[in-house]
Amino acid sequence: MHSSDDVSPADRRLFVLEDVWVDHDGVDALCGVSLVVEPATVTAVAGPNGSGKSTLLAVLAGLLVARSGRLVLPQGARTALVAQHSEVPDRMPLSVRDVVTMGRWAGRGLMGRLTEEDRRLVDDCIRMVGLGGHATRPLYALSGGQRQRAFLAQGLAQRADVVLLDEPTTGLDTETRAVVAGILVAEKARGATVVCVSHDDVVVGVSDRVVQLDAGRVLQG
Numbered sequence: 001m002h003s004s005d006d007v008s009p010a011d012r013r014l015f016v017l018e019d020v021w022v023d024h025d026g027v028d029a030l031c032g033v034s035l036v037v038e039p040a041t042v043t044a045v046a047g048p049n050g051s052g053k054s055t056l057l058a059v060l061a062g063l064l065v066a067r068s069g070r071l072v073l074p075q076g077a078r079t080a081l082v083a084q085h086s087e088v089p090d091r092m093p094l095s096v097r098d099v100v101t102m103g104r105w106a107g108r109g110l111m112g113r114l115t116e117e118d119r120r121l122v123d124d125c126i127r128m129v130g131l132g133g134h135a136t137r138p139l140y141a142l143s144g145g146q147r148q149r150a151f152l153a154q155g156l157a158q159r160a161d162v163v164l165l166d167e168p169t170t171g172l173d174t175e176t177r178a179v180v181a182g183i184l185v186a187e188k189a190r191g192a193t194v195v196c197v198s199h200d201d202v203v204v205g206v207s208d209r210v211v212q213l214d215a216g217r218v219l220q221g
Contacts, residue, residue, distance in 0.1 A: 013039035013040065013074050013077055013161050013162055013191075013192070013193035014036075014037070014038070014039055014072065014074060014193075015035070015036065015037035015060055015072065015073065015074065015193075015195075016035075016036050016037075016070070016071070016072035017033050017034055017035045017036075017059070017069065017070070017071055017072075018034050018069055018070040018071075019032045019033075019034055019068070019069040019070065020032070020033045020034070020059065020066045020068070020069035020070070020071055021033075021066060021067045021068045021069055022055055022059060022064055022065075022066050022067060022216075023067055024055070028216055029052050029055040029216050030052050030055055030056060030059065030066075030216045031052075031215070031216040031217050032069070032217065033052075033056065033069075033216070033217065033218055034218070035211060035218060037060075037193060037195060038193075038208075039191075039193050040188055040191050040192070040193060041188060041193060041194070041208040041209065042184050042185065042187075042188050042194040042196065042206060042207045042208050042209075043194065043195045043196070043207060043208065043209045043210075043211060044196050044197075044198055044203055044204050044207035044209070044210045044211070045057065045195065045196065045197045045198070045210075045211045045213065046197075046198065046199045046204065046210055046211070046212050046213070047199075047212055047213035047214050047219075048214065050215075051213040051214050051215060051216065052213045052215070052216040052217075053166075053197045053213055054166060054197060055216075056197075056211075056213065057081075057164055057166055057195065057197050059071070060073070060162075060164055060195055061079060061081045061164050062079075063081075074161065074162055074193070077160075077161035077162050078106065078158065078159075078160040078161050078162070079160055079161070079162040079163075079164065080103070080155040080156075080158040080160035080162070080163050080164070081155070081164045081165075081166075082151055082152055082154075082155035082163070082164065082165040082166065082168060083151070083166050084148070084166040084167045084168075084170060092139065092140070093138060094138065094139045095135065095136050095137060095138055095139070096126060096131055096134050096135050096136070096137055096139065096142070096150045096153075097122060097123075097126065097135045097136065098139075099139055099150050099151065099153075099154055100122045100125055100126055100150065100153045100154050100157050101114065101118075101122050101157070102154055102157075103122070103125070103153070103154040103155065103156070103157030103158045104118045104121070104122065104157055104158070106158055121157055121159070122157055123135070125153040125154075125156040125157045126150075126153050128153065128156060128179075128183060129149040129150070129152050129153045129156075129176075129179065129180075129183070130149060130176055130179055131146065131149055131150060131153065134146065143171075144171050145171040145172045145173070145176070148168065148170065148171060148172065149172070149176065149180075152165070152168055152180065152183070156183065156187070159190075160192060161191075161192060161193065162192065162193045162194075162195075163187050163192050163193070163194045163195075164194075164195050164196075165184075165194070165195070165196040165197065165198075166197045167197055167198055168180050168196060168198065168203075169181075169198060169200045169202065169203060174202075177200060177202045177203075178202055180202075180203070181202045181203055181205070181206045182206075184196060184203065184206055184207075185206050188208075
């Protein structure tokens with residue numbers, strides 16, 4: 001059940017879950033989860049495989065509907081979801097810059113013209129994730145870790161109020177993981193609410209809060 005009761009219209013980045021249950025094909029994936037995600041914070045969601053982390057992220061993104069419970073999602077907020085795996089076909093003729101530029105389409109529309117500011121922002125996001133020397137390379141020519149960084153840059157280019165990330169440091173080296181952690185902090189400083197599924201100590205270390213899931217239940221946090 002979705003509700004916006006008791007949430008100020010001015011606060012567009014607050015999540016509230018109260019006794020939320022979600023099932024997949026009759027199997028409980030989230031079991032009575034209660035959680036508040038405060039605006040302009042970094043929240044890490046950790047836990048073993050199958051604990052419900054990705055399900056929780058999908059609920060926060062509005063992609064899954066709870067079977068029961070009270071759920072408040074940010075009202076009118078722009079949300080960027082950075083998935084762990086892209087559905088873009090391997091041979092799709094898209095460059096890194098093309099992929100990141102898609103992050104600006106939400107504000108301009110498919111037929112909208114990009115401004116010089118949009119183009120500068122795209123280039124800045126490409127540099128932020130360490131792909132400055134790869135902007136014109138086709139996506140299929142990149143390693144898995146480089147692709148992940150390209151889609152992270154796409155999410156950053158949206159300048160969203162809420163940024164949801166699923167294991168953004170998977171397959172990245174130690175230096176790049178630290179860069180990603182710094183990006184999460186920068187997004188928080190910009191005023192975004194960040195929720196990141198991750199067991200990476202580097203990500204956990206920059207988080208304001210860690211929510212530990214196991215078997216669809218919150219253990220601590």
